[in-house]
Amino acid sequence: MNINRRQFIKYSAAAFAMLLLDKGPALAAPDQGVERWVKGVCRYCGTGCGVMVGVRDNKVVMVKGDPNNHNRGMLCLKGALLPSVVHAPDRLTQPLIRKEGKLTPASWDEALDLTAAKFKEAMAQFGAQSVGFYGSGQNLTEESYLANKIFKGGLKCNNVDGNPRLCMASAVGGYVTTFGKDEPFGSYEDLDAATCFFIIGSNTSECHPVLFRRIAARKQNDKNVRVIVVDPRVTNTARIADMHLAIRPGTDLALLNAMAHIILNEELDEPRFHSKYAAFKAVEDGKPVDKTFEDYRAFLAEYTPEKAAEITGIPAAAIVKAAQLFASSSATMSLWCMGLNQRVRGVWANNLVHNLHLLTGKLGRPGSTSFSLTGQPNACGGVRDTGSLAHLLPAGRVVANKDHRNQMEALWGLPPDSLHPDPGLFATALFGALGEKVKALLVLCTNPAQSLPNVKKYTQNLRHPGKFMAVIEAFGDAETLKYADVVFPAAFWCEREGVYGCSERRYSLLEKAIDPPGQARPSVNILVDLATRMGVDPKFVPFKNSAEVWDEWRTVSASSAYNFKGMTRERLRKTSGLLWPCPTEDHPGTKIRYVRGEDPNVPADHPDKYFFYGNPNGRATIWLRPHKPAAEEPDAEYPLVMTTGRVIDQWHTGTMTNKVPEIRAAFPNAYVEINVEDAKRLNINNGDSVLVETRRGKLTLPARVGEVCRPGLIFTPFFDAKKLVNELTVDAIDDISKQPEFKICAARIARA
Ligand code: SF4
Structure with a gap:
């Protein structure tokens, strides 16, 4: 075209x-x-x-x-x-080894042997925790499962993390702490039944356009449908909203608690639901403690609409109206994404959305659900479900739990108590330790040199003379390759076969359509070759292709609540995807979890309709979480809030979308969006070069002046490798999920 x-x-x-x-x-x-x-x-x-x-x-x-x-x-x-x-011209077609500062063509044997030798040398000298793996929510499920198995099971190293730590970790933390298990309750079919959409921290129109179409269609076709959007920017998502709450960045905890306060005060809650299916908890002195409904009511007392209005900048009447719409609709669906997750209180914000659903009983019926949208195509099915994060083991198990480790040892045929008992290093800690504690790192198909927060701090480590980094990658221009010692050319997308798992727990098969170019190979084969050369027993990784990995992973899943044993390759080939749990080959998949008659994990004879089997008491948790500010609030020196995100046609760090001539021509550069009032005060006009500064760095970007951002806020997209916006972002993390607060930092601007 x-x-x-x-x-x-x-x-x-x-x-x-x-x-x-x-x-x-x-x-x-x-x-x-x-x-x-x-x-x-x-x-x-x-x-x-x-x-x-x-x-x-x-x-x-x-x-x-x-x-x-x-x-x-x-x-x-x-x-x-x-x-x-x-078919981009810069596809990698042969292995590369850095020699005298330059990446130079090499044979597969040279590149594999050198990488294996560096890993073995590091482990022999400094122990198994001196190496690591950094993956991606874009890898196939089989690739994530296999890398996790090789590092945690084969090398006994838990330093396995990936870019979902940067985008989804708080959603995982929210689901696990509230419901006991990760991943959403419902499915995309809820979009067609909801009569109230509560969209918070998600620019769905640009980041999940096809789902947004379903929401817009609902609104167009049913006059009773209401859309509430909470976002400090007037995005295209906000433009279809009945209520747009232009919130002060970082104040959602106050808003969500105030909505709960109003729901209780106006008796819009559903006591028959929360008294039976929810338990109340708070954290005191670092430990979770049980609370009562009356404790919760007392906790919420200070979150009056007026107090929340002061904190959030949203008029009190609008907060009241939003709470009323949420609670009184026939079916409410909440949707959120990075705006809630990329925050130092991301898990808490997730918990508070779930609270609203538990209070009002708006869960587990068509259109009533609490649904986290995922940023990448396989963050859910690949990284979250396979447990390919530093604290996790497959299918909802955690490293720190001895029983869980013993279960995985049995499933992987390892001796009891042989897995390392401590969680490994999460994303920013892993790159923070590179060259010092971590000597050798394997990166699979992701671009941390552009996507990490406060990225200059970590690129210093990427240059560390004591580090070795091998990268499996499809394209020659990813920022991270500047720091790679070895590069393996990878088969891309439909050049190999494998499974993707999207936001709704749906696993779909990507079939192989064409051969990879040159010497590029599927990552599964590269991982197996590397593992065996690193000394992993070939019987531990006996896989010739991704279908064999899938079969093992299906079997591993069967002993968990994530059970998808029934999803054979053949079934996935015949269908356009199935939703787990799917325990048998005649099971149709599960659209609603935790509900008797819907979720195969709830026994057919369970006395209650809902059963939260992930929690020991069988109930979901309503958390008492107070409002807390962002890690870096604006002040006299840096008076604005900077936020970052995606735009509709560019994606992530632009390594793929920038290959499309039409997209590159239309959206070539990053820019800074400024509210018209701020621009006027600072004498900035549309198109002017603007110096954007934070405590970590500065960039010059063209101005887009308008009314998209609320006053006091600036926005920059992060797709542009020529302007590394993440040199400005803050790397403060959520202390539960370890996810960085990309969405908020203090900034100042001036005409350049
Ligand atoms: S980017 Fe792909 S998956 Fe996402 S909405 Fe567009 S077509 Fe669908």
Whole structure:
């Protein structure tokens, strides 16, 4: 497809409008002489749209939506333009080794042997905790499971983390602390039944466009549907809202507690639900303690609408109205993403959204659910479910629990008490230790040199002379390659087969459509080769391909509440995905969890309709979590709040979307969005070069002046490798989830 910047922006706008109008794909490209169609999953966001990949002469020539998957044939422009990414000119086609400062072509044996030798040397000299693995929510489930097994089970090293720590860890913490198990309660079908959408900390229209289309369609087709959007920016999501609450950044805890206060005061709660299915808890002196409903009511007493209005900047009447809409609708669905997760109180914010659902009983019925949206295509199915984070083991187990370790030892055929008992290093701690405590690191398909917060601090370590870093990567221009010692060329997307798990617990098979270029290989094979050369017993990693890894992972899952033993490769090939739990080959998958008759983990003869089997008392937890400010609040020196995020057509660090000529031409650069009042005060006009400074660095960016940001707030997207916006962000972390607070830091701006 060849279109210029003007046409692209026109298409982009048209696509957005069509999404709102509930029509088919806006960009109907002509058939490109496709020889065969292969079923797959989009490579980008956590929506996980099913795609049909059109192939001709071993090339992807076209991508269209899969009408049988949840997206019903719809795609956004990013998905439709994937062919340019697959065949980008800078694809890596042979291994590279850094020699005299330059990455130089090498043979597979040289690159594998050198990497294995460096890892073995580090472990021999400094022990197993001196190495590590950093993965991604974009890897296949099989790749994440295998890397986790190799490092935690084979090398006895728990330094296994990944970029979902930067985007989803607080959602995991929220689900686990409230319901006892990770992952959402409901499914995308709830979007079609909800009559009230409570969207907080999510610009769904740009970050999950195809899901947004369903919300917009609900609103267009049913006059009773209400949309509440809580966001300090007037995003395209906010533009369809009945109520847009332009909140002061970092004050959602006060808002959510005030909504609970109003719900109780106006008796809009559902006592039959929360008295039976919820328990109340708070943390005191660092320990969870039981509380009563009356304790909770007393705790909420100070969160009056007026007090919350002072903290949040939202009028008290609007807070009251939002609480009333939430509680009185026939079905309320909450949706959130990075705006709640990338915060030092991210887990608490997640808990407080769940609280509202537990108080009002708006859970476990069509349209009533508390649903975290995921940023990446396989953060859920790949990293969260396989336990590929430093504190986790597969299928909801945790490293710190001896029983869980013993279960995994038995499943992996290891001697009892052989797994390392301590959690490993989480993302920022892992890169913070690089070169010192951690000597050798393997990175699989992610770009930490651009995506870590306060990134200059960590790139110093990436340059550390005492570190060795091997990177498995598909593209030659990722920022992280500047610091790699060895690079392995990876098969990309539909050049190999494997499973993706999207936000709704749906596992879908990405089938192999074409061969990888040059000497590029599937990451599963690279990992097996590396493991055996590092000394891992070949019987521990007997896999020739991802299908064999999947079969083992299915079996491992069968002893857990994540059970998807029934999802054979054959079934996944025939369907457009299944939702776990799915314990047997005739099970249809599970759309609603924790409900008798819906979730196979709830016994058919359980006396109660709901059973929160992840918690020892069988109840979900309503947490008493007070309002706390952000880690870095604005002050006289840095009077503004800076927030970062995505834009609709660029994705993450831009390594893929920048390969698409139309996207690159239309959205070439980062910019800074400034409220018109702030711009006027600072004498800044649209398009001016603006110096943006925080305590960690400064960047010059073109100004976009308007009314999208609320006064006092600036926004910058982080896709542009020429302008590393993460040099400015703060790396303060949530003390439960260890997720950094990308969304809020103090900044100042001036005309450059
Ligand atoms: S909404 Fe997400 S998954 Fe769907 S086509 Fe767009 S980027 Fe891909």
